[in-house]
Amino acid sequence: MATFSKKIQKLGVYTSGGDAPGMNAALRAVVRVAIAQKLEVFGVMQGYVGMMENHIAPLTQRDVANIIQRGGTVIKTGRSTEFTKPEGRAKAAANLKAHGIDALVCIGGDGSFRGAHALWEEHQIPVVGVPGTIDNDIFGSDKTIGFDTAVNTALEAIDRIRDTAASHDRLFIVEVMGRNSGFIASHVGLAGGAEEIFTPESTTTVEKAVEHIKEGISRGKSSSILVTAEGQKPGRAYDLAEAIRKKTGWDAKVCILGHQQRGGSPSAADRILASRMGAAAVDSLLKGRCDIMIGTEGERLVEVPLDLVTKSEKKAHLDLVSLANILAT
Numbered sequence: 001m002a003t004f005s006k007k008i009q010k011l012g013v014y015t016s017g018g019d020a021p022g023m024n025a026a027l028r029a030v031v032r033v034a035i036a037q038k039l040e041v042f043g044v045m046q047g048y049v050g051m052m053e054n055h056i057a058p059l060t061q062r063d064v065a066n067i068i069q070r071g072g073t074v075i076k077t078g079r080s081t082e083f084t085k086p087e088g089r090a091k092a093a094a095n096l097k098a099h100g101i102d103a104l105v106c107i108g109g110d111g112s113f114r115g116a117h118a119l120w121e122e123h124q125i126p127v128v129g130v131p132g133t134i135d136n137d138i139f140g141s142d143k144t145i146g147f148d149t150a151v152n153t154a155l156e157a158i159d160r161i162r163d164t165a166a167s168h169d170r171l172f173i174v175e176v177m178g179r180n181s182g183f184i185a186s187h188v189g190l191a192g193g194a195e196e197i198f199t200p201e202s203t204t205t206v207e208k209a210v211e212h213i214k215e216g217i218s219r220g221k222s223s224s225i226l227v228t229a230e231g232q233k234p235g236r237a238y239d240l241a242e243a244i245r246k247k248t249g250w251d252a253k254v255c256i257l258g259h260q261q262r263g264g265s266p267s268a269a270d271r272i273l274a275s276r277m278g279a280a281a282v283d284s285l286l287k288g289r290c291d292i293m294i295g296t297e298g299e300r301l302v303e304v305p306l307d308l309v310t311k312s313e314k315k316a317h318l319d320l321v322s323l324a325n326i327l328a329t
C-alpha cells in the first residue's frame, strides 16, 4: 500500500473493462459518499478511453439517482490498448491534472487495475480499485461485483434448458462466460446439477464426461447437462459437442449463454457489495491510502496492494466441480 499527504478536493471515478451488474451501485456509492465528505466528483466516461480523450464531466448526487437497480454502467466502459503504453497514460494524466482531479476510484477488473497502478507509479495519481467483473477472478477478494448476478442469470437459463432436455431425453452443453477462470462454470454447474463441468482449471476430459453420462444412462438417466467455461475460445461448446458426436454418435445440443450473463438488474448481494466497496474506496483515499484494491475476506472488507492483485492469480475451487460430479448420479 502507498500513502500520500495531499488533501483531496476533486475525485474522479470510472468504470473499465467488461461491464458487470452492480457497477452502477458502486458508482452511486462513490459519488454520494464523496459529496457527503465535501469533495467534488468527476465521472470519466468509457474508462481509459474517455480519460485519454478528455471525456470528463462533473457528477452530482442527482446524476446517480435511480441507477442502483440498473445493469451495465451509466458512465460507460471500454477496453484500451493505447492506455497500456506510457504515451497513452501520459495523455490521460495530463487531462486529469487539467481538471484538477486529485485522486481516482477505478471500478473494474485486473487489466483496469494494471492501468491504475501505472497511473500512480508514473504520474503519482492516487487510485483505489473496486473489483467489478462477473468472472470473480480477482486475487485478493473472495467476491467481485457482478459475479452473484451472473451466476443467477446463468442458472435461470440452465433451469429452463433442463425442462426441454428432460422432455426430449437430450444431452445439452451449456457454455458460460469466464475467459481465464471457471468460477461461473463451477458455481452454476453445481447449483444447476450438471453432470460434468469443464473449467480452465479442471482436468475434466470428453472421455470422462462420456463415461459419466453412460453410467447415468445405465441407472436410468435420460437427459444430461454439461457446463463449460468459454475459456480462451468462445464457442468451445461446439468443439465439445463434435468430440462427443465422434466418440458416441450422440447429438449434443449446444447453448451459449454469452453476454446476457453480463446484463440485467444486479442481485441484492451485488448491490450491497458494490455500495460497501464504493464507500470504502472513498474512505481509504480520504485517509491518504492508495495503490490498493478494496477486497473482501469473508464478510470483512480489506485493502490489498494493486501490485499484488495484478501479479497474482485466483483460480476457481475444484472441490465444487468434484462435488457436482458426485451429486449428479
Ligand code: F6P
Pocket: 018, 079, 109, 133, 134, 135, 177, 178, 179, 230, 262
Ligand atoms: O471479463 C468478463 C468477460 O465477460 C469474460 O468472461 C469474457 O471472456 C470477456 O469479458 C468478454 O469480453 P468482450 O465483451 O470484450 O468480448
